Amino acid sequence: MINNHGGQMSFRESERSNQYDSWGMKQEINRLELWSKLGKVSKRPGTSIGSQVLLLYHDQQSYFGRKDYNGTQKGLYANIIYQGILGNSNHGFKTGINYQLDDYAEHYADHLNSRQTDTVFMRAESVPGAFFEYTFSLLDKFTLVSGTRVDAHDKFGVFVTPRLHIKYAIAPQTVVRLSAGRGQRMANILAEGYGAMSSSREFIVMGATSQYAYGLKPEVAWNYGLNFTQKFRLDYRDGYFSTDVYRTHFTNQVVADMEQDPRQVLFYNLNGKSFSNSLQVQVDYELIKRFDIRLAYRRYNVQTTYLSGQKLKPLTSKDRAFVNLSYRTRSYWQFDCTLNWQGPKRLPSTEQSPEQFRTNEESPGFFIMNAQVSKTWNEKFEIYLGAENLLNFKQNNAIIASQTPFSEYFDASMIWGPVFGREVFAGFAVHVKIKRDRKGRG
Incomplete structure (x- = not known):
């Protein structure tokens, strides 16, 4: 609920x-x-x-x-x-x-x-x-x-x-995985376009051929993937290196177009190319005993053909990076710190808006840092204290035309970053184990 x-x-x-x-x-x-x-x-x-x-x-x-x-x-x-x-x-x-x-x-x-x-x-x-x-x-x-x-x-x-x-194990420590497949589904444009309802944009379906499923065709896509995983040992400690490459291309897609007019969202069947390419590299390693580090980088190239031409998908970073540090003590203290970087994101066009309601063509890149400390007793009781967005980064002026919420240019859906600043939380957890007999009954 x-x-x-x-x-x-x-x-x-x-x-x-x-x-x-x-x-x-x-x-x-x-x-x-x-x-x-x-x-x-x-x-x-x-x-x-x-x-x-x-x-x-x-x-x-x-x-x-x-x-x-x-x-x-x-x-x-x-x-x-x-x-x-x-x-x-x-x-x-x-x-x-x-x-x-x-x-x-x-x-x-x-x-x-x-x-x-x-x-x-x-x-x-x-x-x-x-x-x-x-x-x-x-x-x-x-x-x-x-x-x-x-x-x-x-x-x-x-x-x-x-x-x-x-899946092919080239060597005991080296594994390659390949995948390919096809998928299809019916798009639910209202439930999936939920975010744009927080604006004055008018929803318009173009090219409807019937009353069924908004008059739009099913989405159909092909997916391809490659994963390479290498286990290594450095200074007597185990580590993992992995690379993932994935591609999805649509033979048909229901396009949600916010590019034509800042007062509209247009829904129509794809007429052109739409694809998503991604590359991710990740390294996991235990630096010293009980102190682990994870480094990851992901590159996205997501493009769709709109009425105005082929463009990058809006509000999606092309580059992301991630660092996680985790340390645990013999006395069951756990310390975690995560730093995320999100690169610039293309923003939907607002060229047709009055000057005071226009946005930049893309957002800036930014860092988000989260941290948590926890203590566990007997694997049953845990207390924790943490903070999100420690660097206190916030998107300024997140709502367009916020002073006139019923005007035709009001838009609260152009969110590319955090709208809340630093948040601190604390709590506890009780872990209950249910014993089962040999037949699996509790």
Whole structure:
């Protein structure tokens, strides 16, 4: 359950319908999930059958100024999985059937100034499917997993989703992993465009071909990945070096375009290129006994084709770096300090705004430091003291046109950094262990 309220101090929810000088928001979310797993292991080695069932209910009631968004999702997911071996234990497989049913009901209203948008979006998705996965393993040196699933969407037809994973130990301390696959989904533009509701931007769907799923096509993407992990020993202490390279490219994507007009968000199907490339390098090492360090750097290149051309994804850093220091004593004291650096982020264009409401083309880079000290007794009781954003960095003037929250240029969604300064916290935790008998009963 989530129950958030915010806005100006002068805002009164009871007077919202007639209040135009104070801005407020509310977000109430109730979510219930019921999960069941059943299985039976056969006397034959490596053979079993099982089933999984998930029931989901999600209800969201919210408003942002003069905008209302209420949504409900009811979902069912069920599958049956059979696992066995082919000939010998080097060859294994999994196969089964699955079914997914989702029922969405959304209400969106925008009564800002002269707008009178009041729309209900309803859709149900029924997707039966089947899958098969083959695994080949050779000791601990080589593993190949290849699989395909076929889903029959009741509105968009058949989706075929292949995937491939390969793990190869070049040497006892050196491992390479490769992956590739395809994925698809239906975009929920209102729930996913939630942040932009904290603005005066008008939501507009372009190129709608039907009333189903906002009139937009499913998103389809291909993913590729490479991981290299090297374990090393330096000065009698173990360390790890890893590199990850990933690429995702969309054959179709639902684009949320905030570039054309600072008073609008446009939603439409991709017409051009959209991709994400990432590179991450990480080193873990124990400098001295019980004193560990982790260093990481990540490079992002995320671009999408908008109506105005191909651009970097807004509010996303191209470069990030991370340092973590952790020290623990024999008397169960734990000291942790983390320093994050986020590079500059491109900001959505505000060229068409009046000069006083324009922003820079990109944000500055900044550091965030967090630290925590904790003490544990008998692995049962723990106290801790810590601080977030120790350097007290804050985004200045985070809200555009904050003095006129119902004007057409008001925008509280252009957040690229912390809006709160240094925060100190303290607390305690009690850890309870439940003893189980040999049959797993508590």
